[in-house]
Amino acid sequence: MNKPENRFRVTPVTLAVLASLTLSQIALGQEGQENPNEGDVLDEVVTTGTRLKGTATAVIEERKNQAFVADILGAEQISRTGDSDAASALRRVTGLTLVDGKFIYVRGLGERYSSTQLNGAAVPSPDPTRNVIPLDLFPSDIIESLSVQKAFSPSMPASFGGGNVNIRLKTIPENFLFNMSGNVGYNTENSGDAFSYNGGSQDWLGQDDGTRAVPNSIQTRWDNKQFLDNLDEDVALSLLKDVNRDYDPLLKSVGPDAGFGFSLGNSVDLNENWRIGFLWTTSYDNETTVSEEYELEQADRVGDSINIVRFFDDISVTETTVKWSNMLNLGVDFNRNHRIDYSLILLSDTSDEISESFGNTENLNLSEGLRIRDIDVEYEERKMYTNQIRGMHTFPSLNFAGLDWKYSLGRSLRDAPGNVEARFVLADANEDGFFDTQNESSLNNSTTAARYTFQNLHDRLENYGYNFTYPVSLKNWEIEIKVGGDFLTKTRSSESRTFDINTRAFSDSTDLVGSSFFSILSDEVLADTSHFNTTAIVRDTTIAGDDYVAAQKVDAYYLEADLFYKGKWRVSGGARFEDFRQVVAPFDPRTNQIDLPDDADRGQLAFQEDDFYPALAFTYIKDDSMQFRASVGQTVVRPDLREVSSSTFIDPLTGFPTSGTPGIDTTSILNYDLRWEWYREAGNNISIGLFYKDMDAPIESVQSPAQDGPPLIKIANAETGELYGLEFEFLQGLESFGDGVWDNIFLSGNLTISDSEITLDRQNIVDQTGLSAAVTNLTRRLTGHSQYVANMQAGYDSANGEHSLSVVYNVFGERILIPGIDGFDDSYEQPFHSLDTVYKYYPNFNTTLTFKVQNLLGENKKLEFEDVLLRSQTRGTKVSLSLKYDF
Structure with missing residues (x-):
């Protein structure tokens, strides 16, 4: 592309500041005037200030003008910290x-206590165990800003505990935009060879x-309700021959992580x-993570000591993730008063993981001269498709009344074809x-x-809604009335x-000798029936409740x-009315009947409630730089779809079997917030906030002792709960330390x-769940x-605008992930000290x-109880390099 010779020079810092000022004007509803002298050339622009301060101006201005307490993170702030997705x-x-x-846990409340929106609309979740959206689905490249509203307002969903996260995607650019980017990365844990297997092309x-x-031979039987029960020997062998058995771990070198990006737009x-x-x-993006892990499955207490019974002390894991994101925005604007935007968002996130684990159980242990070796392949594809159309209209002839509306239709899919262990x-x-994996190994005879x-x-x-605003001026009063509706329909x-593979079908256990699953169950072996007795080698272990359907409908007005x-x-407030209906029906796949013979339990699968949820906020604006806030609001938290079904599923967060509870109560929360905000010169600011939440019947996880294997996690209501705390936030330049380099830090x-x-x-837990509740701590943290x-x-921007450096640190205190039972204390995830650095060069x-560089300290994840290691995972230090070019 030929560039004009007389174009003026503007440093990146200048551009950041100018862009932020433009954004802040847009946020305030101000339209800039076109330059009448288009041919004039600006020789030079001189300004001071750091890049972050400049680009943070818009989001700070928006936060300052919010009626209810909110925190906002802009695109440049996300880029500065180097985070790759919305979650991080x-x-x-x-x-x-x-x-x-x-x-995301907001103010220490679990993910069920927060709601997530995309451009102000609800979107579906591809997670089979939760209603909430896994936020790692959204790459940072498409995010304009992240808004976290922590104080409830009537225009927000009433299912609001910790807060509402609104992911706001990039919109149509003001001018022509065309850029391309590429990146490569490496993790210190990926050195040398790592486990892989023969996957697909x-x-x-x-x-x-x-x-x-x-x-197809097995799928057809399932479709016809002919499950793999009591099969004849030859039929079972024939079906198994059709199944892919080539999942043996292979050692392969790990290539670098790689990715690319592309953006094109214009107005x-x-x-x-x-x-x-x-x-x-x-x-x-294609990324591989290699880690070494430890996992304790069962411990017994003998007097004052704890005996480790079932564990895996040597686990090697290789996970490859492939992420695609595509977004198309179309927009039309009439006279700067009427705008309609259409967005199509396609997100895909695939995880492919293989692990090899060595450990012991009660029956197979070191004292017997035995070890176990588990091979586990977990593959899943998560996809989300969302169509959104939004309208924003201003009517000058009606005292600048406004009408906003939205319609969103989304689908999410999760496909896990062929997880094998x-x-x-x-x-x-x-x-x-020494346990020789190659020469002292055999497939388990079970x-x-x-x-x-x-x-x-x-x-x-499907989510649609409208919002009508009407401003009124009365002497010393400026008033804005807002009326709206929000309607959601969700089906799942x-x-x-x-x-399972039943190796007791082999006539001679010596046929199980070897370390290769594919070799022991090769086509040649399966074709020779002399190896087998009359027991079917394949048996169906699909259980009642593995299938379920669910529906949810919310009609809201505010x-x-x-x-x-x-x-x-400033006084802001109002009320929201919600009519909430939900039904969950677990099915027995063999009969296609609801898996609850008791009519009373069936009645609990359907849930309906309607109520008003008020909120009120006060703001005292001392001057342009300082204000004080106070708010109170009544909200509710409802159980997830699977949490009201008695069917059992494996929670991916804990790895434990989890069962819902029909008839579980919703949680009522009374929320209080106080905040002081001081917006000072040059973008410096400080805020201090206090919050308190009074909870009735909080939804929690409890455990019930299991006969064999890990404990069963049940969902139940606690009696009462409370949460309170203090929040402090600041941004401060160091120019007061002196002239020169301090101006840019x-x-x-x-x-x-x-x-x-x-x-x-x-x-009450026993009465609610119908199971023993050997809870250790009846009073504990959430x-x-x-x-x-x-x-x-800590950030630095060079005076010439060509360099920027950020050092970012994050840590959280220990938190309960698995509540304790049978006298064992709760299991706590230990603090993780994350130290990252990001350097940017603008040649x-x-x-x-x-x-x-991420995780400079080389921290590992740990989960402990009573100073006993329950789980651990190495994370490594990740180094990446990316290049972006704007045409």
């Missing part, structure tokens, strides 16, 4: 912690080519009234103390030597099929008023200190609550080079 970015927000890399695309899928004026535009973005037994035959699982889930969510269907008095006092951070307490009643969360960032107007 949100942990930088005051009081937020990240769990399992996907779910399209794995690099994040799409299974049918290699892992259930064969054009058709005439003096009409303007149209578009934005198209796409990105791809197999167990081998290692015997130290020569008693040398009815469950291996297990195949095939799962799929489909969510469909989930299906799971499982069958009235809200925002009143200003003399520009000093800033510090920012936040700290949350809080506590919580819930009270449980053992007998599950997932950290007593402190801290974020710190010219068009180019950005980014060098990023």
